[in-house]
Amino acid sequence: MIRVGxxxxxxxxxxxxxxxxxxxxxxxxxxxxxxxxxxPALTEAGAEVVVDFTHPDAVMDNLRFCVENGIHVAxxxxxxxxxxHQALREWLAxxxxxxxxxxxxxxxxxxxxxxxAELAARYYETAEVIELHHNRKADxxxxxxxxxxxxxxxxxxxxGLGAAPDATTSELDGARGARVDDVPVHSVRLAGLVAxxxxxxxxxxxxxxxxxxxLHRSSFMPGVLLGVRQVRTHPGLTIGLDQFLDL
Amino acid sequence: MIRVGxxxxxxxxxxxxxxxxxxxxxxxxxxxxxxxxxxPALTEAGAEVVVDFTHPDAVMDNLRFCVENGIHVAxxxxxxxxxxHQALREWLAxxxxxxxxxxxxxxxxxxxxxxxAELAARYYETAEVIELHHNRKADxxxxxxxxxxxxxxxxxxxxGLGAAPDATTSELDGARGARVDDVPVHSVRLAGLVAxxxxxxxxxxxxxxxxxxxLHRSSFMPGVLLGVRQVRTHPGLTIGLDQFLDL
Amino acid sequence: MIRVGxxxxxxxxxxxxxxxxxxxxxxxxxxxxxxxxxxPALTEAGAEVVVDFTHPDAVMDNLRFCVENGIHVAxxxxxxxxxxHQALREWLAxxxxxxxxxxxxxxxxxxxxxxxAELAARYYETAEVIELHHNRKADxxxxxxxxxxxxxxxxxxxxGLGAAPDATTSELDGARGARVDDVPVHSVRLAGLVAxxxxxxxxxxxxxxxxxxxLHRSSFMPGVLLGVRQVRTHPGLTIGLDQFLDL
Amino acid sequence: MIRVGxxxxxxxxxxxxxxxxxxxxxxxxxxxxxxxxxxPALTEAGAEVVVDFTHPDAVMDNLRFCVENGIHVAxxxxxxxxxxHQALREWLAxxxxxxxxxxxxxxxxxxxxxxxAELAARYYETAEVIELHHNRKADxxxxxxxxxxxxxxxxxxxxGLGAAPDATTSELDGARGARVDDVPVHSVRLAGLVAxxxxxxxxxxxxxxxxxxxLHRSSFMPGVLLGVRQVRTHPGLTIGLDQFLDL
Numbered sequence: 001m002i003r004v005g006x007x008x009x010x011x012x013x014x015x016x017x018x019x020x021x022x023x024x025x026x027x028x029x030x031x032x033x034x035x036x037x038x039x040p041a042l043t044e045a046g047a048e049v050v051v052d053f054t055h056p057d058a059v060m061d062n063l064r065f066c067v068e069n070g071i072h073v074a075x076x077x078x079x080x081x082x083x084x085h086q087a088l089r090e091w092l093a094x095x096x097x098x099x100x101x102x103x104x105x106x107x108x109x110x111x112x113x114x115x116x117a118e119l120a121a122r123y124y125e126t127a128e129v130i131e132l133h134h135n136r137k138a139d140x141x142x143x144x145x146x147x148x149x150x151x152x153x154x155x156x157x158x159x160g161l162g163a164a165p166d167a168t169t170s171e172l173d174g175a176r177g178a179r180v181d182d183v184p185v186h187s188v189r190l191a192g193l194v195a196x197x198x199x200x201x202x203x204x205x206x207x208x209x210x211x212x213x214x215l216h217r218s219s220f221m222p223g224v225l226l227g228v229r230q231v232r233t234h235p236g237l238t239i240g241l242d243q244f245l246d247l
Numbered sequence: 248m249i250r251v252g253x254x255x256x257x258x259x260x261x262x263x264x265x266x267x268x269x270x271x272x273x274x275x276x277x278x279x280x281x282x283x284x285x286x287p288a289l290t291e292a293g294a295e296v297v298v299d300f301t302h303p304d305a306v307m308d309n310l311r312f313c314v315e316n317g318i319h320v321a322x323x324x325x326x327x328x329x330x331x332h333q334a335l336r337e338w339l340a341x342x343x344x345x346x347x348x349x350x351x352x353x354x355x356x357x358x359x360x361x362x363x364a365e366l367a368a369r370y371y372e373t374a375e376v377i378e379l380h381h382n383r384k385a386d387x388x389x390x391x392x393x394x395x396x397x398x399x400x401x402x403x404x405x406x407g408l409g410a411a412p413d414a415t416t417s418e419l420d421g422a423r424g425a426r427v428d429d430v431p432v433h434s435v436r437l438a439g440l441v442a443x444x445x446x447x448x449x450x451x452x453x454x455x456x457x458x459x460x461x462l463h464r465s466s467f468m469p470g471v472l473l474g475v476r477q478v479r480t481h482p483g484l485t486i487g488l489d490q491f492l493d494l
Numbered sequence: 495m496i497r498v499g500x501x502x503x504x505x506x507x508x509x510x511x512x513x514x515x516x517x518x519x520x521x522x523x524x525x526x527x528x529x530x531x532x533x534p535a536l537t538e539a540g541a542e543v544v545v546d547f548t549h550p551d552a553v554m555d556n557l558r559f560c561v562e563n564g565i566h567v568a569x570x571x572x573x574x575x576x577x578x579h580q581a582l583r584e585w586l587a588x589x590x591x592x593x594x595x596x597x598x599x600x601x602x603x604x605x606x607x608x609x610x611a612e613l614a615a616r617y618y619e620t621a622e623v624i625e626l627h628h629n630r631k632a633d634x635x636x637x638x639x640x641x642x643x644x645x646x647x648x649x650x651x652x653x654g655l656g657a658a659p660d661a662t663t664s665e666l667d668g669a670r671g672a673r674v675d676d677v678p679v680h681s682v683r684l685a686g687l688v689a690x691x692x693x694x695x696x697x698x699x700x701x702x703x704x705x706x707x708x709l710h711r712s713s714f715m716p717g718v719l720l721g722v723r724q725v726r727t728h729p730g731l732t733i734g735l736d737q738f739l740d741l
Numbered sequence: 742m743i744r745v746g747x748x749x750x751x752x753x754x755x756x757x758x759x760x761x762x763x764x765x766x767x768x769x770x771x772x773x774x775x776x777x778x779x780x781p782a783l784t785e786a787g788a789e790v791v792v793d794f795t796h797p798d799a800v801m802d803n804l805r806f807c808v809e810n811g812i813h814v815a816x817x818x819x820x821x822x823x824x825x826h827q828a829l830r831e832w833l834a835x836x837x838x839x840x841x842x843x844x845x846x847x848x849x850x851x852x853x854x855x856x857x858a859e860l861a862a863r864y865y866e867t868a869e870v871i872e873l874h875h876n877r878k879a880d881x882x883x884x885x886x887x888x889x890x891x892x893x894x895x896x897x898x899x900x901g902l903g904a905a906p907d908a909t910t911s912e913l914d915g916a917r918g919a920r921v922d923d924v925p926v927h928s929v930r931l932a933g934l935v936a937x938x939x940x941x942x943x944x945x946x947x948x949x950x951x952x953x954x955x956l957h958r959s960s961f962m963p964g965v966l967l968g969v970r971q972v973r974t975h976p977g978l979t980i981g982l983d984q985f986l987d988l
Contacts, residue, residue, distance in 0.1 A: 124438075125438045126436070126437045126438045126439075127437075128437060130377065130435070132447075135372075135373055135411065135412055135413055135414060135449070136414045137415070138414055138415065138416045138417060139415070139417040140415050140417070140419065140422040140423050141419060141422045164382065164436075164438075165382055166382055166436055167382060167383045167384060167385055167436075168385060168386070168387050168436065170385060170386040170387070171386075171387045171425075171434075172387065172388060172393075172425040172427070172432070173421070173425055174420070174421040174422075174423065174424050174426070175387040175388045175421075175424060175433070175434040176387050176421065176434050176436070177422060177424065177433060177434075177435075178418075178420055178421040179421070184435070184436075185419070185422060186377070186422070186424060187415075187423050187424075188375050188377070188424075188433065188447065189373070189375070189411075189413055189414075189415065190373045190374075190375060190447055190448070190454060191371075191372045191373045191412075191449040191450050191451065192449035192450055192452055192453045192454045193449055193454060200379075200435065200437055201437070202382070202437025202438040202439040202440055204438065204439060205439055206439045207437060207440060
C-alpha cells in the first residue's frame with residue numbers, strides 16, 4: 001500500500017484526489033491538508049507520496065518540505081517557471097532518491113493527444129488546432145492548445161517544414177485563428193461543453209484528426225494515480241506525465 | 248422530357264452539369280454553349296430550361312435573353328446584387344410564366360445545413376461556425392459560412408438573443424475567430440480537405456452540431472437537377488434552392 | 495408567475511426539475527410531491543401546471559387526478575401505449591381547456607436532431623444512425639436512436655425510397671449494425687461518454703451529419719420549462735416536445 | 742536520383758504511382774510495365790527500386806525476379822500469406838543487400854492511426870472502431886478496421902485487460918457491431934463517402950478519438966514515395982510501412 005498525502009485536500013481537484021486515492025486498491029490516504037494546516041503532519045502520518053493541487057504561492061514551500069523529508073510529490077498546481085525548475089533540481093540533487101513530477105495536464109487522453117501530435121507532425125504539410133471549452137473560460141487559447149501548437153511547430157522546424165502553405169489573401173480579421181509559433185489555433189466557446197480539443201493534420205488526399213474530450217474532472221484521476229505510482233521509482237525532476245507512459 | 252440547355256458548358260461546373268443532365272431520365276440535353284456561342288441557339292434547340300454557370304460579366308445578358316424568350320433559368324453564377332435582383336424582377340414582370348432561380352449553393356446538404364441552423368438558432372444560448380477547406384482557398388471565411396452566420400444572427404435578434412455570452416478576458420489575437428454579425432466564425436485550411444462546415448450550438452448541458460461535407464463537386468448536381476425541375480413551376484424570381492425544398 | 499407542482503420531486507430528474515423551476519423567473523414552485531404523498535396537495539397549493547417524472551405504474555393515476563382538477567401536465571415518465579393515449583384522450587375530452595404533454599425526450603437538441611433527420615431524409619440515398627453511450631447502459635440501440643431510425647424510414651417510404659442500396663456481400667456478423675425499419679443503427683458503448691447520437695446522410699459527393707451531445711442531465715431542463723409554458727395554451731393531448739417548437 | 746520502375750503501370754493505382762514518381766524531385770521513372778510486358782526490361786532500364794501494384798497471381802514471380810536481380814521492391818499488391826513471407830525470406834537470404842517492403846496500407850494517416858491506437862490501447866478501459874466507406878464496398882468490416890481491432894486486442898491482452906466491460910443485456914441483433922478479437926467494430930456505408938475510420942477509446946470522464954479520412958487515392962502516394970526511399974537502406978523483408986516511420 002502506498003501511503004499518500006494530499007495538499008489542497010479541500011479544493012475542487014484535491015477533494016477528487018482524496019476520493020480517488022481512497023478508492024485505489026494499492027493506496028492508503030494518510031493525510032489531508034489544506035491552507036493553514038501544518039506540513040509536519042505529512043511526516044507524522046508517514047506519507048510516502050504527496051499530491052499537490054494548491055496554489056502557485058504555496059507550492060514551492062510545500063515542495064521544499066517534501067523533498068527535504070524524503071517524500072515524493074506529484075504536482076498539478078500551475079505557475080512553474082525555469083527558475084522554479086532550477087530551484088527544484090538543486091533541492092533534489094541533495095536527495096537523490098526523491099522524485100518530483102510536474103504535470104501541466106493529468107488527463108491521460110490529453111497527454112496521449114499531445115504525444116501523437118508530435119509523432120504525426122513531421123509527416124503532414126499542414127496542421128491546425130481547434131480547442132472547444134465552456135463559455136465561462138477566461139483565456140483563449142487554452143494552455144493545452146498552446147502547448148500542443150508549440151510542440152507541433154518544434155517538430156515541423158526539426159523536419160525542415162516552415163509555416164504551412166496558406167493561400168488566404170482575403171481574410172476577415174480573426175477568421176484564420178491565432179498563430180502559436182506559426183500553427184493556427186482556433187478557440188470555440190459554447191455553453192454545454194466541458195474541455196475538448198482536436199488536432200488536425202492534412203496532407204495529399206487525406207487528413208488525420210486526434211480528438212480528446214474531457215467530460216468530467218474525474219478524467220484527471222487515473223493520471224494522478226499513475227503519477228503517484230511512478231514517481232516513487234523516478235528520482236529527480238520529471239516534467240510531463242508523458243515521461244511515465246510507454247510511448 | 249425536360250429540354251435543357253447549358254451555358255458555360257465547357258467550364259468545370261458546366262461540363263459536370265452536361266453529364267448530369269444527360270444521365271437524368273427525365274431530361275434531354277439540347278444545347279451546350281460556351282463563351283462566344285450565340286444565344287439564339289437556345290431557342291433554335293427548343294430549350295425549356297437553361298442552366299447558367301458562366302461569369303458575373305455575362306450572366307445578366309444571358310438572363311435577359313432567356314426571360315424574353317420564355318426560357319426558365321437555374322443560375323449558379325455568382326455576382327448578384329440588389330440592383331441585379333431588381334432588374335431581373337422587372338424583366339420577369341413582363342413574362343409572368345417564366346421562372347428564374349438564383350442559387351448561391353446547389354449542394355442539397357449545404358442548403359439543409361443552413362436551414363437547420365436557422366431553425367435551431369432561437370433555442371440555444373451560444374452558436375459558432377467552423378468551416379474547413381483545402382489550403383488553396385483565397386478567402387476566409389467562406390461565402391457559405393458568412394451566409395450561415397448572418398442567418399443565425401438574424402434569428403437570434405428576432406428571438407431577443409444578442410451576442411452570445413463569452414467570458415474571454417485574455418485572448419491571443421484571432422483565437423476567438425472572426426465575428427460575422429456577432430457570430431464567431433473559424434476558418435481551417437488543410438491540405439487534403441475539400442469543402443466542409445460545422446455549425447455548433449450549445450445550451451445547458453448539451454450541444455447540437457450540424458455538419459456538411461462536400462467531398463466532390465458532383466455533390467452540386469442533384470441540387471441543379473432539382474432546380475431545373477422546380478423552376479418551371481415557380482414563376483418569378485426565387486433566391487436560394489431552399490425555397491424549392493419542403494422544409 | 496406560473497404555479498408549478500412536481501411529482502417525483504425526490505427522484506434524480508424530479509429534483510433537477512424542482513431546482514430549474516425555482517430558478518425560472520416566470521415560475522413558482524408550489525408543490526413537491528413524491529411516492530406516498532397525497533395528490534390533493536396539488537389543488538390545495540393552487541398548481542396550474544404539474545411536471546411528472548414518476549413511474550409507469552403511477553403516472554396514469556396522477557394524470558387522471560390532474561386532468562379532472564383542471565391542471566395541465568408535462569410528462570417525462572415512460573411506459574405509454576396506444577391504450578393509455580386513448581384513455582387520456584377520453585379524460586381530456588371532458589375537460590376541453592386542459593393540456594397534457596407526453597415527451598419521450600425533453601432535450602431540445604435531441605428533439606431538433608430528430609426533426610432535422612425527418613426533414614433531410616427524403617433528399618438522401620443513404621442514411622444511418624450511430625448512438626454512443628456510457629458502457630453502463632443496458633439496452634442497444636437507445637430509444638432515441640430507434641425513434642430516429644423509424645422516423646427516417648417512414649419519410650423514405652413516403653418519398654418512394656426503399657432500403658438504402660448496400661453492396662455488402664461479405665459481412666462479419668453484426669458489422670453493419672442493427673436494422674430498425676431498414677435503417678442501420680450502430681450502438682457504441684464507451685466509458686466516459688454520457689449520451690450522444692449522430693445521424694448520417696450520404697448522397698452524391700456529399701454527406702450531412704446531425705449530432706447531439708448530451709453531457710449532463712441538466713440538458714433536459716430547458717425543454718421541461720418550455721413544456722410547462724406551452725402546455726397551458728395547447729389543450730388536449732400533445733405527443734412530443736417538437737409539437738411546441740416552431741419547426 | 743533514384744531510378745524507379747513500376748509494375749502494374751496502367752492500373753488505377755499504378756498510373757497514380759507513375760505520376761507521383763515523375764513529380765518527385767529525387768526520383769526518375771525508368772520503366773512502366775504492365776501485364777504481358779517482359780520483366781528483364783527492368784534490369785535493362787537500370788531500375789534500382791520497383792513499385793508493384795499488380796495482382797496476387799503475378800506478384801510472387803515479380804518479386805523473385807527483382808530480388809534475384811538485386812532490385813529493391815515496395816509492394817502494394819495484396820494476397821500475402823505466411824507461406825509467401827517464408828518464400829520471400831529465403832530469396833532475400835541469398836541477396837543480403839536487397840530490401841522488400843510489403844505494405845497493406847500506404848496512406849501515412851492510416852499507418853499513424855493504427856500505431857497510435859496501439860500506443861493508446863493499454864490506457865483505456867474501453868475501445869471500439871467505426872469505419873465508414875462508400876456503399877459500393879463489398880466487405881464489412883474493412884481490412885484496416887480488422888487490422889486495427891486485432892492490434893488493440895493484442896495490446897489489451899498484454900496489459901491484462903480482457904474484453905471491455907459492457908452492461909448490454911438487451912440488444913437488437915447487430916446493434917453492438919461485430920467483434921474482432923473482442924473489440925466491437927461498426928461498419929457504416931454511405932453514398933458520398935470515400936474511406937474513413939475512427940478509433941474511440943473511453944476511460945474515466947474522458948474519451949480519445951483518432952480519425953483518418955482518405956478523400957482521394959492520391960493519399961497513398963506520399964507513403965509509396967517514402968517506401969521507395971527507405972526500402973533501399975532496409976535490407977530483408979519489412980512488413981508494414983510503420984516500420985519506416987519514426988514512431
